[in-house]
Amino acid sequence: MSLPKNKRYWGTQRVARVCQVSPATVANWIDQGLLKGHKTPTGRRRVEADDLTAFLRSHDMAVPQDLANGNGHATVVVVDDDPGYLKALVLTIERSDLDVEVVEAATGVDALLEIGRVQPTLIVLDYSLPDINAPEVIRRLLEPVRQLDVEVIVVTGGMPDAAAVELRQMGVKTIVNKVEGMQAVVEAMQQALQGRKVA
16 A cells, blocks of 8 residues: 655644644644644644645635645655754744745654655755664665655764765765754755755
């Protein structure tokens, strides 16, 4: 059984902006069953785009253009095995001006599964993962059967120079050190997404 690739999910921050309420209110709607949603492994609530559309219409609220069109924004897979860093980075991305869907993964294998499921525009990949590291994830993504057109940003707490050279040879244009802060990751994401729009 293959998972549908066209399902899109909205986080509580984006739903809150559309409904002009606080993210806490959206979380309560989901928890009370008023708005259909689910929790990710890291405890973040997600709402499927179709369910959000139905909810907005049933409450006589405007359906945003990008939600109605079904193709108004990019999907980003964020991969990091540190739950605290992952949660904080996802929150930073959702609070930024980036109009993206965020899908989370904590291991290389999970990342490959999610990437296959959602076909993202961009991947933010931690260099050191508990199962397979960033170069191995990228090697598997480059397999011809995947036919992926995706840009990868590698985030690291530090790596040997040789590793950075290897990543660049594999097509990685951007490597961000975690000491530069999460805003540096968001800025790298903005540049990558803008570059894809221009292209």
